[in-house]
Amino acid sequence: MKKADLLMIPGPTPLPEPVREVMGRPAIGHRSAEFKEVLKRVFPKLQWIFGSKNQVFLYTASGTGAMEASMSNTLNPGDRVLALVNGVFSHRWAEIAKTLGLQVETLDVPHGEAHTPAMLQEYLEARKETDYKAVLLNHSETYTGVLSPIRQLVSVIRQTHPQTLIILDAITSLGATEFSLDEWDIDVAVSGSQKGFMLPPGLSFLALSERAWQAHQHCQQPGYYFNFTRYQKAQLENTTPYTPATPQILGLDVALTLMQEEGLEAIIRRHQTLSRMTRAGVKAMGLEPFVREDALASPSVTSFLPPAGISVDAVRSGLKKRFGIVIADGQKELKGKIMRIGHLGHVSEREVLTTLSALEAVLTELGHAVPTGAGVAAAIEASQNTHTQTPAQKAVSHA
Amino acid sequence: MKKADLLMIPGPTPLPEPVREVMGRPAIGHRSAEFKEVLKRVFPKLQWIFGSKNQVFLYTASGTGAMEASMSNTLNPGDRVLALVNGVFSHRWAEIAKTLGLQVETLDVPHGEAHTPAMLQEYLEARKETDYKAVLLNHSETYTGVLSPIRQLVSVIRQTHPQTLIILDAITSLGATEFSLDEWDIDVAVSGSQKGFMLPPGLSFLALSERAWQAHQHCQQPGYYFNFTRYQKAQLENTTPYTPATPQILGLDVALTLMQEEGLEAIIRRHQTLSRMTRAGVKAMGLEPFVREDALASPSVTSFLPPAGISVDAVRSGLKKRFGIVIADGQKELKGKIMRIGHLGHVSEREVLTTLSALEAVLTELGHAVPTGAGVAAAIEASQNTHTQTPAQKAVSHA
Numbered sequence: 152m153k154k155a156d157l158l159m160i161p162g163p164t165p166l167p168e169p170v171r172e173v174m175g176r177p178a179i180g181h182r183s184a185e186f187k188e189v190l191k192r193v194f195p196k197l198q199w200i201f202g203s204k205n206q207v208f209l210y211t212a213s214g215t216g217a218m219e220a221s222m223s224n225t226l227n228p229g230d231r232v233l234a235l236v237n238g239v240f241s242h243r244w245a246e247i248a249k250t251l252g253l254q255v256e257t258l259d260v261p262h263g264e265a266h267t268p269a270m271l272q273e274y275l276e277a278r279k280e281t282d283y284k285a286v287l288l289n290h291s292e293t294y295t296g297v298l299s300p301i302r303q304l305v306s307v308i309r310q311t312h313p314q315t316l317i318i319l320d321a322i323t324s325l326g327a328t329e330f331s332l333d334e335w336d337i338d339v340a341v342s343g344s345q346k347g348f349m350l351p352p353g354l355s356f357l358a359l360s361e362r363a364w365q366a367h368q369h370c371q372q373p374g375y376y377f378n379f380t381r382y383q384k385a386q387l388e389n390t391t392p393y394t395p396a397t398p399q400i401l402g403l404d405v406a407l408t409l410m411q412e413e414g415l416e417a418i419i420r421r422h423q424t425l426s427r428m429t430r431a432g433v434k435a436m437g438l439e440p441f442v443r444e445d446a447l448a449s450p451s452v453t454s455f456l457p458p459a460g461i462s463v464d465a466v467r468s469g470l471k472k473r474f475g476i477v478i479a480d481g482q483k484e485l486k487g488k489i490m491r492i493g494h495l496g497h498v499s500e501r502e503v504l505t506t507l508s509a510l511e512a513v514l515t516e517l518g519h520a521v522p523t524g525a526g527v528a529a530a531i532e533a534s535q536n537t538h539t540q541t542p543a544q545k546a547v548s549h550a
Numbered sequence: 551m552k553k554a555d556l557l558m559i560p561g562p563t564p565l566p567e568p569v570r571e572v573m574g575r576p577a578i579g580h581r582s583a584e585f586k587e588v589l590k591r592v593f594p595k596l597q598w599i600f601g602s603k604n605q606v607f608l609y610t611a612s613g614t615g616a617m618e619a620s621m622s623n624t625l626n627p628g629d630r631v632l633a634l635v636n637g638v639f640s641h642r643w644a645e646i647a648k649t650l651g652l653q654v655e656t657l658d659v660p661h662g663e664a665h666t667p668a669m670l671q672e673y674l675e676a677r678k679e680t681d682y683k684a685v686l687l688n689h690s691e692t693y694t695g696v697l698s699p700i701r702q703l704v705s706v707i708r709q710t711h712p713q714t715l716i717i718l719d720a721i722t723s724l725g726a727t728e729f730s731l732d733e734w735d736i737d738v739a740v741s742g743s744q745k746g747f748m749l750p751p752g753l754s755f756l757a758l759s760e761r762a763w764q765a766h767q768h769c770q771q772p773g774y775y776f777n778f779t780r781y782q783k784a785q786l787e788n789t790t791p792y793t794p795a796t797p798q799i800l801g802l803d804v805a806l807t808l809m810q811e812e813g814l815e816a817i818i819r820r821h822q823t824l825s826r827m828t829r830a831g832v833k834a835m836g837l838e839p840f841v842r843e844d845a846l847a848s849p850s851v852t853s854f855l856p857p858a859g860i861s862v863d864a865v866r867s868g869l870k871k872r873f874g875i876v877i878a879d880g881q882k883e884l885k886g887k888i889m890r891i892g893h894l895g896h897v898s899e900r901e902v903l904t905t906l907s908a909l910e911a912v913l914t915e916l917g918h919a920v921p922t923g924a925g926v927a928a929a930i931e932a933s934q935n936t937h938t939q940t941p942a943q944k945a946v947s948h949a
Contacts, residue, residue, distance in 0.1 A: 155576040175574025353795030396752030
């Protein structure tokens with residue numbers, strides 16, 4: 152039997168049926184009155200999800216395009232920037248910055264860890280006089296499955312460098328964990344459609360502060376396609392400066408409405424539950440999570456090591472061939488060393504239980520002894536703990 | 551009754567059913583073996599449509615992104631370029647070039663006309679010593695509906711400036727008229743998915759010569775997202791450097807197969823027929839084409855003036871409300887002054903006859919006397935002339 156694969160990777164994520172329906176619609180003119188109405192609905196919903204009263208720019212490009220835009224529109228060649236690196240995606244900040252002719256300094260921590268506020272404070276205290284034009288951060292490092300304590304890191308940065316631009320990759324965190332550009336005092340945050348937004352790839356989003364907008368005014372060569380000024384002007388008139396990916400935007404309209412109906416708190420709680428379930432499940436099957444500290448576990452993706460003597464390929468291939476379930480390999484240096492289960496976007500507890508059950512079957516088949524039903528049982532227990540949290544407990548767990 | 555609108559605009563164009571079907575499919579991982587197979591099929595088909603033995607880069611971005619990429623990857627700030635301007639889209643070349651810090655010179659002809667080889671020859675003969683790093687051209691100027699004699703213009707450029715980069719906007723011409731990057735000795739050509747490719751917007755394509763690739767090696771700041779080197783390397787491995795718009799790429803695979811099945815000659819002949827039919831039809835209804843010379847009429851779009859005393863708005867709104875047919879207004883300075891019927895991509899004679907019939911009904915209703923059936927009759931006659939052309943006649947008409 153041929154069934155569509157169940158994608159349990161950290162993006163692209165499964166798609167809601169109403170999104171698929173609009174993606175396949177007949178063509179619509181991007182300058183039509185109907186499409187302007189769509190954009191008029193979409194823009195405020197983007198502000199809602201980014202927690203910002205300012206315009207959020209809508210790019211037809213991947214998240215990497217928006218990452219480049221966040222620097223090419225606010226900085227000038229020769230500017231010094233500090234990149235906090237704890238994986239391949241946070242390292243991409245440094246790579247892009249170099250390509251743009253910026254002076255890049257990186258502060259690295261081992262893969263699987265996050266920068267602590269204390270460490271960053273010490274680092275910056277010793278560099279009070281350094282004129283960092285921007286600090287580049289990553290919220291959920293998809294390479295490892297680490298969620299960094301962004302709000303606390305931002306507070307630390309503001310103590311010593313109150314005017315530096317704080318630029319955040321929120322690609323796999325937005326719509327999966329708490330975030331507010333305005334309240335958190337972040338200057339630029341970017342995300343992509345194929346993540347928490349439950350859409351196919353093709354769009355990226357860029358939210359910005361008044362400070363970032365002012366920096367843009369002093370930017371000498373902001374380029375054309377990603378130019379903030381052109382988006383600002385066009386979006387005020389509920390249009391886009393260039394032809395946008397209309398199917399994904401119709402989908403965005405639908406998906407953001409679904410998200411508003413579910414409610415941000417519920418969405419965040421769901422992702423937290425899915426993360427805890429997956430983590431508890433793999434642990435109970437005797438697998439070692441790659442991210443050691445529970446508190447750093449990303450709500451979007453859980454990474455773990457294969458059992459001794461069993462290859463990542465064998466596990467992934469078993470899941471795919473027998474069950475039509477796709478989980479991710481590690482990337483680059485971690486290829487073949489870890490596996491990653493994505494639980495981002497249009498994913499419910501059902502898919503997590505499905506994946507853990509299938510994983511048990513595959514591991515058993517490959518000779519790794521799993522106590523019968525242990526993964527699923529642990530996941531169910533973890534989900535009950537989350538569901539029965541009191542508001543006070545929740546406040547603690549969010550802190 | 552609610553029916554989907556018939557889009558008769560110069561992009562986005564109507565979509566074939568099989569394209570719509572794949573656009574609405576469940577999510578697919580862009581790093582999966584299945585998707586690599588798709589890309590492996592797509593890349594050679596892109597080379598086929600661009601008439602090039604070299605790699606064609608596939609961007610998730612609008613055509614404007616590819617236009618910027620064509621210069622940001624091959625030129626350096628301060629380089630002198632010559633832009634041939636005959637409308638808003640050819641003028642965009644000059645705009646982007648300025649944004650990139652290039653020294654821009656424009657050679658303008660009135661809107662509705664094209665640069666002649668003789669005029670360009672005279673211009674360049676007088677500037678033999680000028681070191682133009684690039685000449686920027688537009689094939690089908692969608693603002694007016696003019697098709698420029700690119701092959702002849704290129705020959706003229708090569709006489710005086712053999713090594714200058716020739717960079718072409720083929721956005722609304724590719725898949726609608728003859729073109730070959732290699733045979734025509736063009737260095738960069740760009741196009742977009744929502745045009746002759748019969749797809750929704752979201753992708754753009756960039757074909758390049760060995761000369762352009764060499765220029766890229768001397769480019770100091772080629773940027774990141776559109777960086778040729780990254781696409782070259784990734785595409786050799788049948789992947790993309792960043793997350794691509796997967797639905798549109800699945801659609802591209804389908805659409806290019808449809809195009810190969812129809813055959814390039816047949817596609818070009820079809821567009822030529824549709825253009826002649828539309829032009830003959832509007833003329834027979836007493837409307838004045840904006841492009842005076844038949845030889846300059848674009849195969850993708852036909853523009854014409856409204857009858858005296860009748861507004862463009864009234865005509866467009868009549869077509870849309872009563873018949874669900876969308877034709878385009880003029881843009882910028884030509885807004886309200888001309889109308890444009892697109893006949894690009896997934897459009898057949900049927901849609902042209904439909905549009906002309908409806909146009910007759912609307913014009914009559916608005917008080918413009920049209921001899922009954924004149925537009926349709928003229929269109930049918932024009933189509934018969936095209937269908938019955940001998941090879942010799944065809945050769946002449948292509949000259």
